[in-house]
Amino acid sequence: MNIEQLENTAKAMATPEKGILAADESTPTCTKRFESIGVASTEQTRNAYRSMLFTTEGMEEFISGVILFDETLRQNTVDGGISFPKYLQDKGVLPGIKVDKGAKPLAGYEGEKVTEGLDGLRDRLAEYYDLGARFAKWRAVITIGKDTPSSACIEANAHALARYAALCQEADMVPIVEPEILMDGEHDIDVSFEVTEETLRTVFDALYREDVYLEGMILKPNMVLSGYSCAKQASVEEVAEATVTCFLRAVPAAVPGICFLSGGQSDLLATQHLNAMNAMDEVVKPWKLSFSYGRALQQAALKAWGGDDSNVETAQKAIYHRAKCNGAATVGQYSEKMEKESTPV
Numbered sequence: 001m002n003i004e005q006l007e008n009t010a011k012a013m014a015t016p017e018k019g020i021l022a023a024d025e026s027t028p029t030c031t032k033r034f035e036s037i038g039v040a041s042t043e044q045t046r047n048a049y050r051s052m053l054f055t056t057e058g059m060e061e062f063i064s065g066v067i068l069f070d071e072t073l074r075q076n077t078v079d080g081g082i083s084f085p086k087y088l089q090d091k092g093v094l095p096g097i098k099v100d101k102g103a104k105p106l107a108g109y110e111g112e113k114v115t116e117g118l119d120g121l122r123d124r125l126a127e128y129y130d131l132g133a134r135f136a137k138w139r140a141v142i143t144i145g146k147d148t149p150s151s152a153c154i155e156a157n158a159h160a161l162a163r164y165a166a167l168c169q170e171a172d173m174v175p176i177v178e179p180e181i182l183m184d185g186e187h188d189i190d191v192s193f194e195v196t197e198e199t200l201r202t203v204f205d206a207l208y209r210e211d212v213y214l215e216g217m218i219l220k221p222n223m224v225l226s227g228y229s230c231a232k233q234a235s236v237e238e239v240a241e242a243t244v245t246c247f248l249r250a251v252p253a254a255v256p257g258i259c260f261l262s263g264g265q266s267d268l269l270a271t272q273h274l275n276a277m278n279a280m281d282e283v284v285k286p287w288k289l290s291f292s293y294g295r296a297l298q299q300a301a302l303k304a305w306g307g308d309d310s311n312v313e314t315a316q317k318a319i320y321h322r323a324k325c326n327g328a329a330t331v332g333q334y335s336e337k338m339e340k341e342s343t344p345v
């Protein structure tokens, strides 16, 4: 385990004014996204789409790393035939890899899930490192319901996250530790706060027990939001305050970066929430607060692309714009004016 390399990679991932592009949709998830725009999901169309995203000129001004899926890590740019990890590295963008095998039903706990993928992970990490990946991602899913989450579900997922993180560090790769509490449901923001705090405390306990080096990891959590079907939706300021308060209580200061997932928020809200947190100048925040968005970075570009090569330029303008707005939000400098000024036509 190379401590210096881990620290440097984690710091680079959490550079101010930059964040992470999550483009690691598994094939079934990518197929779902393509269905929404009427495009068939084949190895070739997925390759063309990812190539469009990654070859966006100037994206490296706001993107420090890209999370890839196994198939994508082995693919090449459409024009030029350069492997994606090499292409990204040459641009100064760190390539990362999703290594979990998905959230599967947790036996004995109806409606709850535990993420699989630990078996054989050491060997897979070694191969991914050789292919150029310098960080990894593992996503755990926690559901809020009438009787959920159970402590069994939180503990099983925390344990798996910690074992994954330890294996990544052994392989000199920075683990992105992603415990995602889904925001589907009618619960209010207070319930989100409670569940997020309990989950984070359990995850950091497990990381401590597995001897994970906190300075060499990145946390990728949900924000503390009102459930999407809750009648009373918290304001942007309330979300920012609840999220920062919760994280100050549960996330050690040694963690260099907290890069949020967007989790089904609109593009605008995902940017506004992040900006509001970073604009809270009166609160000392020991970690960088940034983004690791999938949908909130890609939605507009996916729609603009529509599977048609002739739309590549428009789609690239759309992703560039969202990356720029979110880059500004990492330092509390995003504004409505900026949103409008640089909106692509």
Ligand code: 13P
Residues within 6 Å of the ligand: 022, 139, 178, 261, 262, 263, 264, 292, 293, 294, 295, 296
């Ligand atoms: P979203 O930002 O679309 O939630 O995706 C982030 C991610 O990587 C989920 O694992």
